[in-house]
Amino acid sequence: MPSYTLGETFELVREVDRYRPIYYAGASGDFNPIHIDPEVGRQAGLGGSILQGLCTLGWAVDCFARYLGDPGAVTKVHARFSRPVALEDTLTFKGVVTAVDGKQLKATVSAENQRGEEVLKDVGLEGRPPSSGAR
Amino acid sequence: MGVNISFVGRRWGPFHYTVGLEKLREYLAAISGGAPNLGLSGLPDDVHPVLHDEAAAARGPYKSVIGFPTFCVTFAMAPFGAAMLDPALGVDLLRLVHGEQDFEFLEVLRPGDVLTTHGELTEVSQRGRHEVLAVRTESVNQHGKVAVRGLFTAIIRG
Numbered sequence: 001m002p003s004y005t006l007g008e009t010f011e012l013v014r015e016v017d018r019y020r021p022i023y024y025a026g027a028s029g030d031f032n033p034i035h036i037d038p039e040v041g042r043q044a045g046l047g048g049s050i051l052q053g054l055c056t057l058g059w060a061v062d063c064f065a066r067y068l069g070d071p072g073a074v075t076k077v078h079a080r081f082s083r084p085v086a087l088e089d090t091l092t093f094k095g096v097v098t099a100v101d102g103k104q105l106k107a108t109v110s111a112e113n114q115r116g117e118e119v120l121k122d123v124g125l126e127g128r129p130p131s132s133g134a135r
Numbered sequence: 136m137g138v139n140i141s142f143v144g145r146r147w148g149p150f151h152y153t154v155g156l157e158k159l160r161e162y163l164a165a166i167s168g169g170a171p172n173l174g175l176s177g178l179p180d181d182v183h184p185v186l187h188d189e190a191a192a193a194r195g196p197y198k199s200v201i202g203f204p205t206f207c208v209t210f211a212m213a214p215f216g217a218a219m220l221d222p223a224l225g226v227d228l229l230r231l232v233h234g235e236q237d238f239e240f241l242e243v244l245r246p247g248d249v250l251t252t253h254g255e256l257t258e259v260s261q262r263g264r265h266e267v268l269a270v271r272t273e274s275v276n277q278h279g280k281v282a283v284r285g286l287f288t289a290i291i292r293g
Contacts, residue, residue, distance in 0.1 A: 014168065027158075027165035028208050032228070044229045053233040054212075058166045058205040065204065071183050072197055072243045074204045080235045130196070 004068075004100050004129060012063035012093045016051050016085055024055040051085040060109045060123050063093040068105070070130030075104075082121040083113070090114045095125070104128055137266045137291070138224050140259045147217040147270075148253035152210035154202060156246040160187050162206045202244035207274065207283040211238070214254020215270045215287040224256075226268070226291060234267065235288035242282035249277040257286075264293030 021035040030052050033040040038048040057079050065071040085091065092112050099106035105127050111120040160178065161171035163186050169178045184191035185201055192200040219226050244250075251274065258269035272285040 019170070020165075023165040023170055027162040027171045028212075030208065030212065032231075034229075040229075054205060054208050054236065055166065057236055058203070061204050062166060065183075069183075070196075071186055071203055072201050074240055076237075076239050077204070078235070078237045081233050084232075 004097060004105055006097055006100050008067075008097045010063060010067035010095045012059060012066065014059045014091050014093070016087055016089045016091065018087050020055065021049055021051050021087070024052050028052065028054065030054065046084055047086065049087055051087075051089075053081040053085075056081070056085055056091065056111060056119055059091065060093055060111055060120060061125065063095050063109055064107055064125045064127060067095060067107070068127050068130055073130045074125065074127045076126035077124070079123045080121045081119070083117055083119045085113065085119050089119075091119060102129070137261070138226065138259050138268060142224055143256055143259055145218075145221075145223075146253060146255045147214040147221070148251075150210065150213035150217075150252045152213070152250045152252070154206075154244050154246055154248040154250070156189075156200060158209065159200060159202045159206060159244070159246065162209065163187055163203050166203055166205070197243055197245070199245045204240045205238065206244060207238060207240070207285070210250045210252050211272050211274050211283050211285040212287065213252055214272050215285075215289075218254065218256055218268070218270050219289065224268075226289070230292045232290050232292060233287070234290035235286070237284075237286040239284040240282075241284070242276055242280050244282065248282070250274045250282060254285075254287075258288075262290070266291040266293065 025031045041049045095109040107125045109123040164171045254270045254272040257271045260267045268289045270287045274283040276282045
């Protein structure tokens, strides 16, 4: 059984390759044109296509799920989208465990692009130790 | 000109969605640095087997492949999308950005699960120059259990 410790940290790095918003659109169904058509992104004042916020959020969840060792053990997430994520950005997610007891873990995760700018704010995650069995 | 506050309480749904194994794998590929169009050849090595490998997952605590938690967007987002496209609300999609997101994952998602989602507009407010719209969603599985609760917050840039 893995142990989880208050203050423990974890990290995930993700590259936004040029086709990521299109792959994510296909997988998620979010085909908002600002994600798949650079011209529409420019018209919207975003300088081109931007990644779906929910993809960035998914990466924050993945960062925590990998730490837990069980993707089914994540129970809650909150995040605020503070800055658009552009093609060819590199995002670094850094998590820290903020509460832990026998039944529940809480963590916060920061998400920054290659310029150190926060793309998510107020990220809060909750989960349970995977050893407590299946839901 | 913004969205009329009288639309608070407006509901969208039901939206029905049946979870499919290949769709779970496609979502996993897209979120893990792979490519859904290439099928499993696009799935990176470091993803958890419970998310794609039927034999390995059958031996695990869930007895089945399960969905990556945010796979729920494929169905939970339907009322939010319907709200943003509802001519009555008249949202300008070019000014729309996703402001905040909350999810509660209450039940894991397995292939064959049938989710029924409803959503309700719970907030219309001003935040500086911008307008804030929030849609709260609830997705119930075929066992009558709430599987996912979502809160989708949109910012209409002023």
